Structures are given as structure tokens and as C-alpha cells.
Amino acid sequence: MKSLRLALPLGLVLLSSMSFAQSQPQPLSDAQKSFDEMKTLAGVWQGKATINPPLKDADNPLVHVSLRVTSRGNAIVHEMKEPNTPDDPTHDDPITMFYLDNDRLLLTHYCDAGNRPRMVGQLSPDGKKLEFQFLDVAGSTQYGHMDHVMFSIVDSDHHIEDWTYLEPGDKAMHAHMELTRVK
Secondary structure (H helix, E strand, C coil): CHHHHHHHHHHHHHHHHHHHHHHCCCCCCHHHHHHHHHHCCCEEEEEEEEEECCECCECCCEEEEEEEEECCCCEEEEEEECCCCCCCCCCCCCEEEEEEECCEEEEEEECCCCCEEEEEEEECCCCCEEEEEEEEEECCCCCCEEEEEEEEEEECCEEEEEEEEEECCCEEEEEEEEEEECC
16 A cells, blocks of 8 residues: 555656656757748738740739748748739639648649649758759649749848749749738
């Protein structure tokens, strides 16, 4: 009976210390830090796009970008569109989703070329650039596919996006967008 009286308090102490150890905050992974940095870009942005090589009839077009945290903080939706385009199926704007997959920050780009490339993100040591490298693609690459993305955070109201698209024959097309927060 005496051993039971000693065992019970000892067991409670052990359980409470295990519970305390589990409730201690764990250090953030690099992927989580990168994802948290992407979340700071939530909002509506606009700016000019420089495309190289230049497109016919597209001299530094104005672009609107919206980034929205969704799915209870588990995903970010990025939508790029030309200003004054209606929200209807005739103007299919590319959508990119950012999300964590275990220890990786991934993006899936739902391209108007009809495919879905995935890329893996890496935050620069200074925390100001997020670079996404090509991982794989689902769907046809007959018309090419997105291959690389870089987000450079200037300050809370300015960021730069650089997108690289590989056309058939691996001919690269670059879009550089300097964006200012609208809201």
C-alpha cells in the first residue's frame, strides 16, 4: 500500500513533465519560415511587367496580383491578371497555390498552358528572397511550362516577382514584375 502511495504521485509528476515537454514550441523548419514569409505578401498588388523577349502588342503591361491565405492558414492562393478583365471563364487567369508538404514549401502553378508544374521553395539566408526550383509537371508540355519563380521582398509594400517560362525547345521567356501593394 505504501508503494502505491509513492507510485501515484511519481506517476503524476512524470505525466505532467511529459505534457510540459510536448507543449514547448518546436523550432520552425526552413519550409515553415519560408511559408510564413510568403504569408506576409497577402493582399492586392499592381505594377508593370517587363517580358523578355518582348511579346507583340504587350509593351510593359500593367498586372494585378492577389495573394490570399486560405484553408485555415494551410495554403496561399496567388492570382495574376490583367486589369479590367472580367471575372468569368472567358478570361482564365493563372492560379498558383503555395503549401507545405512535410519539410518542403511547394507551389503548384495551374497554368493557362493546360499543365501544372510544381516547384520547391527555398528562403535566402537574409529572408528577403524566395526561390522556387522546378520539381515536376503534370499535364502536357506541348506549349511549354513554368520552370522557375523568384519572389524578392523589398519592404512591406513592395515586392518583385520573376517568372521563367520554358517554351517548346527549352527557349526561356522571363516576366519581371515590380509590384506595389494596393491593399
